[in-house]
Amino acid sequence: MALTTDTLRIGINKITDQVDPMGAHLNELDGRLGDGDLGVTMVNGFKNIAAVSDDLPDDFGMACMDCAKAMTKVSGSSFGTLMGISLMAVAKQTKGQTEIEWDRLPDLLQAALDAMIARGGASIGDKTMLDSLTAVIAATTGKTSAQDALAAAAEAADGALIEFFDQPCKIGRARIFGDKTKGMDDPGMVAIKSMIDCFT
Amino acid sequence: MKKIMNDAVNYVDETLEGLEAAHPDVFRIDGETRRLLRKPTASVDRVGVVSGGGFGHLPIFAGYVGDGLLDACAVGDVFASPDMNPMLEAIKSADAGKGVLCVVGNYGGDKMNFAMACEFADMEDITTQQIIVNDDVASAGVDEIEKRRGVAGLVYVVKVAGAAAQAGKSLDEVYACADRARQNTRTMGVALGSCIVPQAGKVTFEIADDEIEIGMGIHGEPGVWRGKNKPADELAAELLHKLTDELDLLKGDRVSVLVNGLGATPAEELYILFRAVNRILSDKGIEIVQPLVGNYATSMEMAGASISLMKLDDELEQLLAAPAKNPFWGK
Structure with a gap:
């Protein structure tokens, strides 16, 4: 089965169902390093997306555009903006298409990653969600079904958290804390992992 | 607050x-x-x-x-x-x-x-x-x-x-x-006092009564140095120096000067600053056209001022002088 706007709706529902406890946990994590608004951004962002979910068009790209717009309607954490940038990058790749084969997932995630690097200013290795995404892209390459792709993604997101746990954050507000961030999970990386976990 | x-x-x-x-x-x-x-x-x-x-x-x-x-x-x-x-x-x-x-x-x-x-x-x-x-x-x-x-x-x-x-x-x-x-265009500013973001409810930064911070940003971003206040003429010279230097201003050049208040500084003090700027530029043979003195880009109730220079050519001068309908532009 290919990836369609209906698949997107199922995904939105799954995340929205669990976003409140997820948000509370992320706020707490983010409060130790940043301004503690990551969870709020996630909760409000996904509630905005859920509100437009029924009206999403069959054109997968246009559906991603509408999601991007809805996600960015939250002020606060730059995470919301970066999610919007990601969705938009995927929208550009899929505009005019209604069915996306699962083996294209790594390419679409790569487009999202490239856009976030270009717009957000962080690099691979800075201990951000970009590192989680890099791991997920590598792990999902060659996977042809949703089930295989999601299982590989979950494992890769876990692996990235473990790999970067003892490294310092190198960008954003967390950078100020320097070596104190060794032994702490990056909240954005946890957000990626939590979102993937909603599907498994 | x-x-x-x-x-x-x-x-x-x-x-x-x-x-x-x-x-x-x-x-x-x-x-x-x-x-x-x-x-x-x-x-x-x-x-x-x-x-x-x-x-x-x-x-x-x-x-x-x-x-x-x-x-x-x-x-x-x-x-x-x-x-x-x-x-x-x-x-x-x-x-x-x-x-x-x-x-x-x-x-x-x-x-x-x-x-x-x-x-x-x-x-x-x-x-x-x-x-x-x-x-x-x-x-x-x-x-x-x-x-x-x-x-x-x-x-x-x-x-x-x-x-x-x-x-x-x-x-x-x-x-x-x-x-x-x-x-x-180049700008350099000086902050004399802090501001309060309404939803934060407290001052953005602390600064002693007799201190100023040269080069502070309009959200309280750290500046170049912080120290005792100086006479206006010395301040003007310090702020201007870098601007004229980077813009490569020479005798005969024309500039617009914007002496901008950050919010809490009285017009009187902006004109004292402009007076000094005018003297310094005149001494260098640089002509001031269309000076702007007042609050144009503020930081809530932050006290202080900035000086901006825009080096003019004929077209920029015309565009700057063109009419605009706006209560803050004033002409």
Whole structure:
């Protein structure tokens, strides 16, 4: 089965169902390093997306555009903006298409990653969600079904958290804390992992 | 905190409502989030000019909506970028089929959100260009000029872009004029006292009674040095030195000078500063045309001032002098 706007709706529902406890946990994590608004951004962002979910068009790209717009309607954490940038990058790749084969997932995630690097200013290795995404892209390459792709993604997101746990954050507000961030999970990386976990 | 306000949550919206009520012929609140300020009547058959940014800097950004200035402006919270939705609304409302120029201050959130809004506009077949304003010489060295923040120099870029669009120039031409204004403008400021973001409720930074900070940003970003206050003439000389140096100003050059108050500094002191600037530039044989003295780009109730210079050529001088309909521009 290919990836369609209906698949997107199922995904939105799954995340929205669990976003409140997820948000509370992320706020707490983010409060130790940043301004503690990551969870709020996630909760409000996904509630905005859920509100437009029924009206999403069959054109997968246009559906991603509408999601991007809805996600960015939250002020606060730059995470919301970066999610919007990601969705938009995927929208550009899929505009005019209604069915996306699962083996294209790594390419679409790569487009999202490239856009976030270009717009957000962080690099691979800075201990951000970009590192989680890099791991997920590598792990999902060659996977042809949703089930295989999601299982590989979950494992890769876990692996990235473990790999970067003892490294310092190198960008954003967390950078100020320097070596104190060794032994702490990056909240954005946890957000990626939590979102993937909603599907498994 | 002592402010004239109702609920801090409504600070921005109630200010916009006041602006619209006082100047209904200039300002109209619009947009799904009511964070779009635009002209009551859209421009026809010409390039649109928009801006957007955090609030708390009036007249910049939203205050400069008006004929000959901005067509529309996206409004954020105090010292926080608007999200990309009001930016996209601003672009769409300003588009008259000839494209839209976005004047953006060089701040992470503003840049990221405008970049996204422009991509959305592109998908809806609206052509856009962006000018990223980076006039604050204190915020980074010449070797990292692209990292400099946009401060009071935004006023010059907005005025030049607005006048060029009003004159019927194409998007590329409006961009070229605005970009020349950007490249020819430098600013340096001094802070004497802090400000309070309404929803934060406490001062953004502490500074001793007898201290000043040279080069502080308009959100309290750290400056070049902090120390004892100095006589106005010495301050003017210090602030000006870097500007004239970087702009390569020579005898016979013409400049516009903007002596800008940050919010809490009286007009009297701005004129004392202008007097000193005038003397220094006159001694060098540099001619001042169209001086601007007053509050143009503020930081809430921050005390202090900035000096901006825009080196003029004939076209920039004309565009600066062109009429504009706006309560803050004043001519």
